[in-house]
Every structure is written in C-alpha cells, then in structure tokens.
Amino acid sequence: MFEMELPASLVDDVHKLGAEAARAECVAAALKGVLDGSGGDRKSLMEAALPRMEGAKARLSVELDAKLVQEYQAFCEHKDLRPDVLLAGALVGKLHPAELRPAAAHAQDAAGGASSQAAAPPAPAPAPVAEWGFLQRLATASNVLIQTVIALLLVVATGYLAHRHYHRFDGTWTRDYSLSDKTHQLLANLKKPVVIVTQWMPETQLQVEVIEKVKDLLEEYAHGSAQVKVKDIPALINPKAAEKAFQDLGLKQPEKFNDVIIACGDRQKTASLDSLYEADYGGGQFGMMGGGPQTMKAFKAEEALTSSIQNVMQDRRPCLYFLQGHKEPSLEDAGGRGEQDGISLLKQKLESGENWDVKAWSSRTERAVPDECDCLAIVDPGQKLLPEELDSVRKYLERGGRLLCLLEPSRERDVAGLEVFLRTWGVEVTNGYVIEPSRKARLVVEVAPGMADARIYQDLLKFVARDYGHHPISEKLGAAPPMFWQACGVDKLASAPPELEVTPLAKSTAESFIRTNLSLESDRLVPGEDRAGPISLAVAVEKKLAGAGDGAGQRKARLVVIGNSIQVRDWCQGRFGASDLVLNSMRWLLEQEHMISIEAKKPESHKLSVESNEMENLVWVRNVSLFGMPLCSALFGFAVWFLRRR
Amino acid sequence: MEASSSAAAVAAAPAFASNPARARAGTFGSVVGSFFRQLLTLTWRELTAYFFSPMAYVILTPLLLFTGYIFFISFREASQQAGALEMRHFISLFNFLGMFVAPLLTMRLLAEEKKSGTFEMLVTAPVSDVGIVLSKYIASVLLWIFFLLPGAVYVWILKKFGANPEYGSILCNYVGLILLVGVFLAEGILFSAFTGNQIVAGISSFIALFLLYLVGYVKPNSNWAGVDWNEVFKFMSLFNHYQNFEKGVYDTRDIVYFASLIVFFLFLAVKVVESRRWR
Numbered sequence: 001m002f003e004m005e006l007p008a009s010l011v012d013d014v015h016k017l018g019a020e021a022a023r024a025e026c027v028a029a030a031l032k033g034v035l036d037g038s039g040g041d042r043k044s045l046m047e048a049a050l051p052r053m054e055g056a057k058a059r060l061s062v063e064l065d066a067k068l069v070q071e072y073q074a075f076c077e078h079k080d081l082r083p084d085v086l087l088a089g090a091l092v093g094k095l096h097p098a099e100l101r102p103a104a105a106h107a108q109d110a111a112g113g114a115s116s117q118a119a120a121p122p123a124p125a126p127a128p129v130a131e132w133g134f135l136q137r138l139a140t141a142s143n144v145l146i147q148t149v150i151a152l153l154l155v156v157a158t159g160y161l162a163h164r165h166y167h168r169f170d171g172t173w174t175r176d177y178s179l180s181d182k183t184h185q186l187l188a189n190l191k192k193p194v195v196i197v198t199q200w201m202p203e204t205q206l207q208v209e210v211i212e213k214v215k216d217l218l219e220e221y222a223h224g225s226a227q228v229k230v231k232d233i234p235a236l237i238n239p240k241a242a243e244k245a246f247q248d249l250g251l252k253q254p255e256k257f258n259d260v261i262i263a264c265g266d267r268q269k270t271a272s273l274d275s276l277y278e279a280d281y282g283g284g285q286f287g288m289m290g291g292g293p294q295t296m297k298a299f300k301a302e303e304a305l306t307s308s309i310q311n312v313m314q315d316r317r318p319c320l321y322f323l324q325g326h327k328e329p330s331l332e333d334a335g336g337r338g339e340q341d342g343i344s345l346l347k348q349k350l351e352s353g354e355n356w357d358v359k360a361w362s363s364r365t366e367r368a369v370p371d372e373c374d375c376l377a378i379v380d381p382g383q384k385l386l387p388e389e390l391d392s393v394r395k396y397l398e399r400g401g402r403l404l405c406l407l408e409p410s411r412e413r414d415v416a417g418l419e420v421f422l423r424t425w426g427v428e429v430t431n432g433y434v435i436e437p438s439r440k441a442r443l444v445v446e447v448a449p450g451m452a453d454a455r456i457y458q459d460l461l462k463f464v465a466r467d468y469g470h471h472p473i474s475e476k477l478g479a480a481p482p483m484f485w486q487a488c489g490v491d492k493l494a495s496a497p498p499e500l501e502v503t504p505l506a507k508s509t510a511e512s513f514i515r516t517n518l519s520l521e522s523d524r525l526v527p528g529e530d531r532a533g534p535i536s537l538a539v540a541v542e543k544k545l546a547g548a549g550d551g552a553g554q555r556k557a558r559l560v561v562i563g564n565s566i567q568v569r570d571w572c573q574g575r576f577g578a579s580d581l582v583l584n585s586m587r588w589l590l591e592q593e594h595m596i597s598i599e600a601k602k603p604e605s606h607k608l609s610v611e612s613n614e615m616e617n618l619v620w621v622r623n624v625s626l627f628g629m630p631l632c633s634a635l636f637g638f639a640v641w642f643l644r645r646r
Numbered sequence: 647m648e649a650s651s652s653a654a655a656v657a658a659a660p661a662f663a664s665n666p667a668r669a670r671a672g673t674f675g676s677v678v679g680s681f682f683r684q685l686l687t688l689t690w691r692e693l694t695a696y697f698f699s700p701m702a703y704v705i706l707t708p709l710l711l712f713t714g715y716i717f718f719i720s721f722r723e724a725s726q727q728a729g730a731l732e733m734r735h736f737i738s739l740f741n742f743l744g745m746f747v748a749p750l751l752t753m754r755l756l757a758e759e760k761k762s763g764t765f766e767m768l769v770t771a772p773v774s775d776v777g778i779v780l781s782k783y784i785a786s787v788l789l790w791i792f793f794l795l796p797g798a799v800y801v802w803i804l805k806k807f808g809a810n811p812e813y814g815s816i817l818c819n820y821v822g823l824i825l826l827v828g829v830f831l832a833e834g835i836l837f838s839a840f841t842g843n844q845i846v847a848g849i850s851s852f853i854a855l856f857l858l859y860l861v862g863y864v865k866p867n868s869n870w871a872g873v874d875w876n877e878v879f880k881f882m883s884l885f886n887h888y889q890n891f892e893k894g895v896y897d898t899r900d901i902v903y904f905a906s907l908i909v910f911f912l913f914l915a916v917k918v919v920e921s922r923r924w925r
Contacts, residue, residue, distance in 0.1 A: 162902035171818035625714035637703025
C-alpha cells in the first residue's frame with residue numbers, strides 16, 4: 001500500500017476517478033512520468049504543485065508496485081526533492097494538464113517583454129501578471145517608486161536624528177576613551193564656547209604615540225560638549241595659511257609646534273606636549289645625558305586639559321607678584337646678574353601656559369604688598385630686605401597671603417635677611433651646599449679618570465631629589481624629579497609652633513651631607529664640619545588664620561620655601577623637571593592643585609616579548625599563520641570538491 | 647554549487663509548505679513563527695550550499711594567505727623592535743578585503759537563480775520575497791563571520807607571546823567589521839537582484855562600494871544652503887563610520903548608519919525581486 005499526504009483537492013480529484021484500479025493506475029502513471037521525465041520537467045512539476053501545497057492536506061492510499069515506489073523514493077532522495085511535492089505536480093499534470101506549463105514557457109516569459117508575449121501563441125494558463133494592463137503596471141511601478149523614496153527619506157531622517165542625539169560607549173577594557181566624571185561634569189556645565197587648537201609636528205616615535213592619544217582624547221572632549229570645538233591646524237601647510245587660521249580663531253600663533261592651546265574668549269592657556277604624559281627614560285639619565293624618553297609611563301592629558309579648560313573659564317586671572325629691587329633675577333629678558341640668568345621664560349610660561357598675570361613688586365617704592373596680589377614670589381635676593389619690607393610681607397601673609405621663596409646659599413650669612421623671617425614661620429634655612437655622592441641621584445654618573453677634583457666636587461653639587469614628602473606639590477612630580485644645583489638646606493624648624501603645618505617636600509639621599517663651611521672643597525663628608533643627610537631641600541607651610549571662617553572656607557596663609565633657584569632660571573627652562581616643583585608650588589599656593597585632579601592613565605603594554613634572535617618562534621608563527629591556516633582551508637575545499645565529483 | 651538551492655529548499659521545506667496553523671488560523675503569532683521557520687530553513691540551505699561547494703574555500707584560502715602574510719610581517723617587525731602589534735590595525739585590514747570579498751559572495755545569490763531559471767519558481771512559490779532576500783543575506787553574513795573566525799588564532803598567537811591584546815577593542819573591531827561588511831553584502835544582493843549575470847552583478851557591486859569608499863575623500867569646501875558639505879560627505883563615507891569601531895568605541899551614529907543602510911539595500915532588493923511579478 002502506497003500512502004502519502006497530498007493537497008486535499010488533488011486527493012479528491014484522484015478519488016473521483018472511481019475504482020481502486022483506476023486510481024492506482026493514475027498514480028502509477030504519474031510516478032513513472034516523474035521517473036522517465038515524460039510527465040514534465042521537475043521545475044514545471046514543482047511549480048504546478050506549489051500553489052496547492054499550502055492548502056489543506058489529505059491522505060492518498062493506493063495499491064502500487066513496491067518496486068516502483070522504491071524507485072520513486074530513491075529518485076527523490078537522490079535529487080534532494082520532496083516526494084509529495086513532486087507527485088502532486090505529476091498528478092496535476094495528469095488530472096489538470098492545463099495547469100502544467102513546460103520550462104520553455106518560463107524561459108520565454110523571462111526573456112520576452114509585453115510585446116513578445118503578444119506575438120507568442122497564447123499560453124494555456126497565463127499567469128495573473130500577464131493579464132495586467134499598462135496602467136496597472138504603471139500604478140505598481142509608481143507605488144514602488146514612492147515606497148523607495150519614502151525609504152530613502154527615512155534613512156536620511158534616521159541618520160540626521162542619530163547624528164544629533166547619540167551616545168558613545170567605550171568598548172575597551174582599559175577605558176582608553178572614557179572621560180572622568182569630573183571632566184564630564186565640567187563639559188556639561190560649559191556656558192561659553194571653548195576652542196582647542198593643536199598644531200602637531202612629532203619628532204620621535206613616542207611623540208607620535210602620545211599625539212595619537214591626545215587626538216583621541218580631544219575628540220572625546222568635542223563629543224562631550226557642543227561648546228567645545230577642536231581644531232587641528234596642519235603643521236605642513238604654508239606659514240601664511242597657518243597664520244590666517246590662527247587669526248580666524250582670534251589666537252596668537254605659538255612659536256613652536258606640539259602645544260595644545262585652550263582658548264575661551266580672550267583667555268588662552270597652553271599645555272605643552274611634554275606636560276601631557278610622563279615619560280619613562282629607561283636606562284638613560286633623565287634626558288641630560290642624551291637618549292631621551294623611550295616609552296610613555298603615564299598619560300595625564302585629561303588632567304592637564306580639563307584643568308586648562310577650567311582655568312580659562314575663570315572670571316578672574318590670578319595675579320602673581322615677583323619681588324624686585326634687591327638684585328633678584330629680572331623678569332624681563334635674560335639679564336639680571338648674568339646671561340640667561342633671568343626668569344623671563346618663567347614669566348612667559350606663567351602668562352601663556354597658566355593664564356596668570358605676572359607683575360613686579362618693588363617694595364622700595366610701594367611699601368605694602370598690592371591688594372590684588374594672589375601670590376608673592378621672592379627669588380634669590382642679592383641684597384638685604386629692609387625690616388619695613390619684611391614687615392609688609394608678614395602683614396600680607398597674616399591676612400591670608402601666599403609666599404614662594406627660592407633661596408641660594410651664600411658666603412655671607414643671611415644676605416637677604418630672610419632666614420630670621422622664615423624662622424617665625426617654622427622654617428629653618430641652613431646656609432650651605434648640599435653635596436650628593438649617591439649615584440642614583442646624580443646627574444653626571446661617569447667621571448673621566450684624571451678629572452680634576454674640583455670638577456668632581458662641582459658634579460656632586462648637581463643632583464635630583466629622589467625622596468618626596470606626602471604633599472600635593474611633591475606627589476605630582478612623578479617621573480620628572482626636580483634638579484638642584486648648589487642647593488641650601490630648608491627644613492622644618494624643630495621649635496615650630498603647632499599651628500604651623502610644615503611639610504618637607506623633597507630630600508636628598510642618606511649618603512648626602514650639607515657643608516656649611518663653603519671654603520672646603522672635599523667631596524667626602526668632613527666630620528665636625530658637615531652635617532649628614534638626608535637633607536630637606538624644600539618645605540611647604542600652612543597656617544590656618546584665626547577668626548577667618550571655618551572648615552573649607554577658613555582662610556589660611558601658605559608658604560613654600562625651596563633651597564635653590566635654578567628651577568626658575570632661563571638657562572634651565574625646558575630641561576628635565578626644571579620648573580615642575582615651582583609650578584606645582586604656585587598652584588598649591590593659589591589653591592589650584594585640587595581644581596582638577598584626575599588620575600593619570602597607565603598605558604597597557606601590548607608589547608611582544610619575542611627576542612629577535614629567537615628564530616624558532618618566528619618560524620613557528622610563520623608556519624601557523626602563513627601556511628597552516630590557508631592549507632587547512634584549501635584541504636577542506638579540495639575534499640568538498642572531490643566528494644561532490646564522486 | 648547547487649544551482650537551485652533555494653528552489654530545492656522551497657520544495658523541501660515542511661515548515662511553510664505544509665503549515666496548518668498558517669493555513670487555518672493565520673494569527674499573527676503563527677504567521678511570524680512560520681516566517682521565521684521558513685527563514686531558518688532557507689538560510690540553512692543557503693549556508694550548506696556555501697559550505698558544500700568549493701566556493702567558500704576558494705575565497706577563504708587566499709584571504710587567509712593574505713592576512714597570514716600581513717600578520718607574520720607585522721609580527722616579525724614588532725618582535726624585532728620589541729614593539730607593540732596593535733591587533734586593531736590588523737583587523738581593520740579586513741574592511742578593505744571585505745570590499746573584494748562581499749561582491750564575490752553575493753554576485754551569485756540571485757543572479758544565478760535567474761540564470762538557471764530557478765528564480766521564477768522561487769518567486770512563484772509560497773515563500774515571501776522578504777524571506778528569500780533575508781535568508782540569502784543572513785547566510786552570506788554568517789559566512790563572513792566564519793571567515794573572520796580564524797582571526798582568533800592571531801589573537802591567540804599574540805597572547806602566547808605576551809602581547810596582552812586589548813580584547814574589548816578587538817571585539818568592537820569585529821562588531822564594526824560585521825556591520826560594515828553587512829552593508830557591503832546587502833548592497834551586493836541588491837546588484838545581484840538587478841541582473842542575471844553574475845559577473846555584471848559582482849563588478850557593479852564592487853564599483854558601487856568603491857564609490858562609497860571614495861565619497862569620504864570628497865571635500866567640496868562649500869557651505870551651499872547653509873550646510874557644511876564636507877561634513878555631509880564625511881558622514882556618508884562608510885569607512886569614516888568604521889573608525890570609531892577601530893578604536894574600540896561604540897557610537898550609536900555609526901551603528902544606526904550601518905543598520906539603516908543594510909535595511910535600505912535589502913528593502914530595495916526585495917522590491918527588485920517583487921518587480922518580477924509585475925514587470
């Protein structure tokens with residue numbers, strides 16, 4: 001008994017044939033027609049069957065020759081065809097031959113248009129589409145065209161809306177492209193437009209890497225607020241075009257490349273590329289002995305840029321006064337007491353880089369410290385300050401003033417008269433040279449044999465501080481330790497009053513010592529003459545002023561004393577860590593050290609640890625990537641081809 | 647390759663051809679369920695047609711050869727200089743390769759059905775045109791994802807040599823690559839639907855992709871009608887939208903852009919397939 005589920009209408013038609021024998025004969029003929037191809041080609045059979053296959057089904061049962069049935073099933077299995085669909089098509093061909101269109105008719109339909117249809121002999125059962133007139137076709141075509149135009153408009157509208165309202169999600173595990181909450185908060189509250197301008201000209205591979213990261217970061221700033229516009233002026237365009245670009249932005253063109261200029265209205269601040277990252281110098285000696293930085297130790301651009309934006313948004317520029325008139329280094333050009341001995345470069349840096357006003361205070365002509373002074377700096381006075389002048393400074397401090405003192409040892413004791421004054425603020429100044437024999441702190445390590453003792457002695461006076469105290473000033477010094485040269489000792493006074501909070505900022509090593517007898521030139525500790533290290537080189541003092549508010553709003557006097565002034569000299573600017581100590585001190589004095597404090601990102605190492613001489617590893621990688629995987633794919637392909645061929 | 651894979655699938659698909667639920671009730675749930683079963687069957691047939699023909703391997707082998715060569719060269723240079731081999735730069739190479747591979751994958755999809763005459767049967771069968779186009783598209787996307795899988799071996803090699811790959815960025819790159827090449831494939835299917843000639847479909851698809859690539863470099867420097875046309879052309883460029891993915895950033899603008907283009911091209915492809923009924 002042959003049984004199969006077929007379209008109910010077909011089964012009914014078969015049943016209408018009457019006797020069992022007639023039914024069996026019809027089905028057998030249909031099966032044979034499929035097998036020998038006389039019933040029609042497969043495509044026509046399936047096409048004839050498919051419209052009926054969707055309807056209700058009924059079971060057809062007839063007595064057939066088992067061999068024929070087996071042959072039919074094997075045929076369907078071999079051709080990967082459904083037996084019921086094929087049989088249904090064959091039965092349609094037998095019972096309703098008009099519904100069965102030969103393959104040639106399909107080909108003709110596909111090849112010919114309406115005209116050829118007209119010329120061709122009429123098909124036995126034309127498809128519904130053939131009955132469509134021109135207007136119906138035109139209407140359908142117009143409908144499709146309108147749908148297409150609407151779809152296109154929807155794509156454009158979606159793109160426009162998506163462009164206006166979008167979200168970004170940093171998919172990196174190290175959050176390389178995420179701004180901190182502090183930055184987000186600042187950007188969300190920007191009321192005025194901020195322009196960030198860059199002009200890149202990398203000189204080293206490290207700079208290329210840093211610039212790439214800075215560009216990515218700036219892009220996040222631009223996405224963070226509509227008020228932030230980032231403009232990159234190509235460094236290689238002609239100078240006039242660059243000048244015009246800066247003019248259009250209302251900015252002064254910087255003299256050197258690789259600075260990030262942050263501007264808001266008429267205020268601008270510059271962040272140099274070096275200030276945006278901490279470099280790892282590897283085995284080199286702090287860049288003083290050649291070699292330069294090799295890798296990025298930490299990426300701190302976000303802190304620098306966010307602080308800069310906050311800085312230019314401030315309503316009032318902080319005002320710094322430098323004491324003048326006592327043979328201090330000059331604020332104007334290189335001058336003062338010698339070539340490149342002035343502090344004009346520092347002044348420029350403070351004005352354009354920090355967005356502060358820098359002015360001179362001549363205490364001989366203007367007795368009181370100006371009211372607008374936010375911080376007073378006294379840099380290595382060569383003459384004694386009069387008691388009245390010191391009194392003005394004292395009064396200034398006592399009303400919540402800020403003082404930065406940079407001192408130098410001198411053969412004449414207390415030349416400026418500041419030692420006594422500073423003792424009242426809990427600071428002990430030791431007039432002598434700090435000598436640093438430790439190799440890890442010295443800037444010059446290799447000393448040629450036979451070099452004069454004097455030279456060796458001079459080299460011992462030049463060193464970097466490696467030991468920092470816990471203080472906002474020193475914590476940010478990072479990998480750029482400040483350099484000292486012929487520094488004097490500055491320490492906390494043992495009998496400092498408890499209301500004075502004195503914190504050492506930097507110290508020399510335990511191997512160092514301080515020599516108060518300046519006529520000695522030995523490079524070793526002289527017992528009885530020298531005092532053994534470590535020697536404190538800088539201190540920060542804070543005094544909360546009584547009756548001037550409580551808690552965070554309480555006024556306080558702040559004071560930083562550094563036992564060396566080379567950090568601010570013109571000849572030292574741009575050298576390793578030269579002014580970081582001073583700048584950090586000034587920021588702390590102006591209470592800007594906590595304005596924005598964002599943790600620097602430590603770049604993840606993606607470096608390969610393959611030794612170049614390990615050829616074996618390289619051969620392995622080559623075999624896997626270049627030969628192994630393509631060969632596997634080719635073998636699979638060959639196997640498929642071979643199996644199908646059989 | 648079985649010329650009439652989809653047509654055979656139609657005949658072999660029990661899900662839609664004999665779906666009593668759809669025939670009787672026609673409720674929304676059953677219609678949707680039937681559609682997805684139909685889609686699944688057709689997609690599976692398309693996919694097996696890919697893998698049981700040498701076609702997939704003919705494309706995959708040179709692809710692996712090329713990427714393997716680039717990987718080895720990059721690896722050797724990075725190791726000799728003790729430098730970093732950024733996997734994201736390597737993966738982004740695939741977006742250019744996708745421009746060549748996508749037309750190869752899609753050119754045969756509908757064009758071949760037309761040439762072999764099975765297309766007529768396909769469109770007259772009780773299968774929706776959306777199902778036909780979508781199944782072919784999904785199968786080609788799945789094949790593309792399969793092509794990307796060997797990339798995991800490169801990541802494993804980097805990990806083996808202590809390069810500490812950024813997995814988040816790599817994943818983001820792959821997502822971007824699937825979306826970008828997803829657009830290529832959708833566009834390829836559209837061109838395949840237009841013509842019965844595979845070569846014409848492949849070449850015209852490649853030219854269209856190349857134009858979409860070049861559009862990012864068009865800078866008319868014009869503000870006509872108050873619109874910054876540089877930005878408009880930049881926005882239209884497919885590869886500009888891939889840049890965020892390359893870095894490891896998911897941006898809704900890029901995702902929406904790719905998704906809307908995919909939907910648009912597939913919509914057009916469906917309309918072209920439908921047009922056979924009334925043209």
